[in-house]
Amino acid sequence: MDAPRDAAPEMDEVLPSSTTRQHALLTGLEAQPRWLSLVRLLPGIAAIVFLVVGLQYGAASFLNTAVSVFLYSPKSSIGPELSQYVSKVRQTIPPGAPILYVGAEPEYWFSRLWQRAFYPNSVFVMLGPEGLRSPAFHAVRTRHRIRYAVSAGAPPLDPGYKWHASWPALPATTGEVWFGELRP
Amino acid sequence: MNLRLVETAIALFLAFGFAAIGDLIFRRRASNIYEWFESFLAGVGCCATLLFPLSLIMRKFTLSTLAVLVALAAIVSLVNLVRSTSSRTVPGRVIDACRRWREDRVAACILLVIVGSVFAFAIVNLRSSLLWDGFQIWSTKALVLYDHGALGPDPLRETDFVSRSITYPPLIPMYEALVALFRHRFLYEDAKPIFLLFYVTMLLATYQASRSLVSARTALVATAVLALLPAMTMQTNIGGYADMPLAAFLVAAAAACLRSIRLGAGWRSPAPWLIGSLFAVKDEGTILAAVACGSILVVALSHPGVKIVSLLRRFWPAGFVIGSMLAVRMGYVRWIDYPDPAFARIDGAHLLQAIARFPTVTQACAARLFDLSSWGLFWPAALMASGVLMCMGTRVERGVACVTLSGVSIYSGLFVFTNWDPVVHIDSAYIRLLSQLAPVACVALVTGYWRLVETLAAWPFSTKQAAAGYGINPDEKY
Numbered sequence: 330m331d332a333p334r335d336a337a338p339e340m341d342e343v344l345p346s347s348t349t350r351q352h353a354l355l356t357g358l359e360a361q362p363r364w365l366s367l368v369r370l371l372p373g374i375a376a377i378v379f380l381v382v383g384l385q386y387g388a389a390s391f392l393n394t395a396v397s398v399f400l401y402s403p404k405s406s407i408g409p410e411l412s413q414y415v416s417k418v419r420q421t422i423p424p425g426a427p428i429l430y431v432g433a434e435p436e437y438w439f440s441r442l443w444q445r446a447f448y449p450n451s452v453f454v455m456l457g458p459e460g461l462r463s464p465a466f467h468a469v470r471t472r473h474r475i476r477y478a479v480s481a482g483a484p485p486l487d488p489g490y491k492w493h494a495s496w497p498a499l500p501a502t503t504g505e506v507w508f509g510e511l512r513p
Numbered sequence: 514m515n516l517r518l519v520e521t522a523i524a525l526f527l528a529f530g531f532a533a534i535g536d537l538i539f540r541r542r543a544s545n546i547y548e549w550f551e552s553f554l555a556g557v558g559c560c561a562t563l564l565f566p567l568s569l570i571m572r573k574f575t576l577s578t579l580a581v582l583v584a585l586a587a588i589v590s591l592v593n594l595v596r597s598t599s600s601r602t603v604p605g606r607v608i609d610a611c612r613r614w615r616e617d618r619v620a621a622c623i624l625l626v627i628v629g630s631v632f633a634f635a636i637v638n639l640r641s642s643l644l645w646d647g648f649q650i651w652s653t654k655a656l657v658l659y660d661h662g663a664l665g666p667d668p669l670r671e672t673d674f675v676s677r678s679i680t681y682p683p684l685i686p687m688y689e690a691l692v693a694l695f696r697h698r699f700l701y702e703d704a705k706p707i708f709l710l711f712y713v714t715m716l717l718a719t720y721q722a723s724r725s726l727v728s729a730r731t732a733l734v735a736t737a738v739l740a741l742l743p744a745m746t747m748q749t750n751i752g753g754y755a756d757m758p759l760a761a762f763l764v765a766a767a768a769a770c771l772r773s774i775r776l777g778a779g780w781r782s783p784a785p786w787l788i789g790s791l792f793a794v795k796d797e798g799t800i801l802a803a804v805a806c807g808s809i810l811v812v813a814l815s816h817p818g819v820k821i822v823s824l825l826r827r828f829w830p831a832g833f834v835i836g837s838m839l840a841v842r843m844g845y846v847r848w849i850d851y852p853d854p855a856f857a858r859i860d861g862a863h864l865l866q867a868i869a870r871f872p873t874v875t876q877a878c879a880a881r882l883f884d885l886s887s888w889g890l891f892w893p894a895a896l897m898a899s900g901v902l903m904c905m906g907t908r909v910e911r912g913v914a915c916v917t918l919s920g921v922s923i924y925s926g927l928f929v930f931t932n933w934d935p936v937v938h939i940d941s942a943y944i945r946l947l948s949q950l951a952p953v954a955c956v957a958l959v960t961g962y963w964r965l966v967e968t969l970a971a972w973p974f975s976t977k978q979a980a981a982g983y984g985i986n987p988d989e990k991y
Contacts (some may be wrong), residue, residue: 368969378890386885389886399640404640406641406642416970445656453672
């Protein structure tokens with residue numbers, strides 16, 4: 330590059346001209362405003378905040394989940410107690426006979442658990458006192474000729490048992506489980 | 514704790530079969546572990562898609578026929594693997610990989626974190642019983658499929674045994690039913706090991722997708738971020754839900770699309786098969802496939818001089834694959850003919866209701882996006898990074914951002930049409946929907962971060978760039 334015409338003569342006398350120009354240019358460019366350097370740090374700061382928050386909440390969440398799984402999670406969805414009740418019921422009812430399940434309260438977990446435990450028997454679910462008072466209850470009983478029922482709760486509802494056996498409640502539930510034959 | 518070694522071995526054996534089927538489709542032999550998992554996904558997706566037409570033809574013999582085919586494919590694949598191992602190429606490759614990781618200590622540490630997450634998932638997944646949908650929907654469908662041998666109507670329709678989920682796609686139930694078939698019994702938790710395969714695939718695919726855009730170390734960071742998210746490694750993903758497998762398919766499809774840009778995409782490339790397999794995993798797969806295809810079109814059409822006609826001419830075989838898999842899915846939904854109880858029909862009255870729900874839904878979704886215990890600051894960061902990519906990224910990077918942003922928008926908007934109470938529905942489902950997008954959002958996050966760093970470093974211009982512009986070597990001593 331040619332020397333600029335207005336180069337300071339004293340500098341030209343002290344240093345070679347090309348080196349002078351390089352030095353002047355690089356020094357000028359490096360003297361950028363401080364705010365620009367701070368802006369360039371922002372992504373790094375954001376990444377650190379992201380990692381710190383993530384590790385703090387993530388570690389707690391991981392630990393909570395792992396502890397609750399190891400302490401409270403059943404080993405299988407259909408536990409040994411439910412399997413035992415199902416086999417007792419099957420010893421009593423004719424093969425393939427439909428069953429009525431009566432839950433004391435409206436809920437969607439335990440009723441479906443019983444339904445799946447009895448597969449391939451059909452299990453008709455009625456929940457709460459309203460379920461027993463509904464027209465659907467009598468219609469289902471009549472149409473499918475349901476003779477046997479299981480009810481669960483604290484206390485279990487009586488759908489019109491002729492006789493019933495009482496068993497302890499399943500784990501994580503309260504009350505009792507009744508199984509019996511329905512009055513015609 | 515039951516380690517379910519037999520069931521794990523069966524799941525792995527079936528995975529070899531699915532991978533062999535995938536290799537057959539792609540007309541290749543998987544040359545590395547990622548290609549193997551990619552073939553596994555394509556194979557299981559293809560088999561799940563074929564389950565419905567086979568059920569119409571072969572009826573109760575469908576599942577057993579599929580089991581025989583997959584088993585034969587697995588045996589052939591394992592024989593080939595033993596032969597290639599005995600030729601001493603695989604141990605050599607492992608030694609080379611270990612040497613590379615030893616040289617990069619930082620990457621090795623990040624890899625250890627990822628491996629630790631995999632172990633944590635494996636153990637907690639095996640110990641945990643099935644959670645709500647995992648038990649009542651997916652495993653119950655698997656029970657019916659195992660018992661009847663084919664897809665069909667609800668066998669206990671009058672008790673609503675599986676009616677509510679009868680239209681749900683069959684991939685997870687199929688895999689679970691095949692494990693039960695080989696095990697000669699159906700126990701609900703027996704098929705838990707299959708979810709470890711999908712989890713590992715999801716992490717590998719996230720790495721692969723990131724690697725197409727950023728350095729190896731940064732891709733590892735993306736994978737580690739994903740693995741350390743509680744919503745991905747714990748919560749419902751240890752309970753037998755299908756969201757994490759769907760996330761694996763989506764990010765694998767993204768990785769395949771990013772690779773296709775360099776290698777070209779015919780009908781035998783992985784991308785269309787992985788996109789088409791989304792239909793077979795969950796109902797939301799249809800939405801994600803539309804988002805993926807839309808983003809691909811946006812990226813392709815943004816290239817100067819590209820016209821729709823030339824795109825159609827080039828990509829119609831891949832489109833035919835996706836269209837065929839969609840047709841099979843729609844055929845099943847029509848055939849089973851059961852109304853969707855979750856979402857309302859889109860008509861005038863429901864549109865007005867949807868508009869009125871907008872503020873409530875927005876607030877509830879925002880609360881879930883900022884759920885620190887599930888996500889930390891992941892979603893705010895990923896959405897900002899996607900915004901950066903839309904403004905400053907390359908066309909391909911904008912495509913990745915498009916998938917993230919449009920996925921989150923569509924999923925959030927769905928809840929204005931729900932038949933449930935919107936807040937209750939969002940509380941129960943939104944985090945799982947977000948988990949389907951999280952791997953792709955991870956890719957957008959790290960890519961957006963580096964794009965921002967590079968852009969800021971070059972703005973207004975860096976010392977080195979300016980010096981280079983003047984023909985000066987800034988490193989020269991003076």
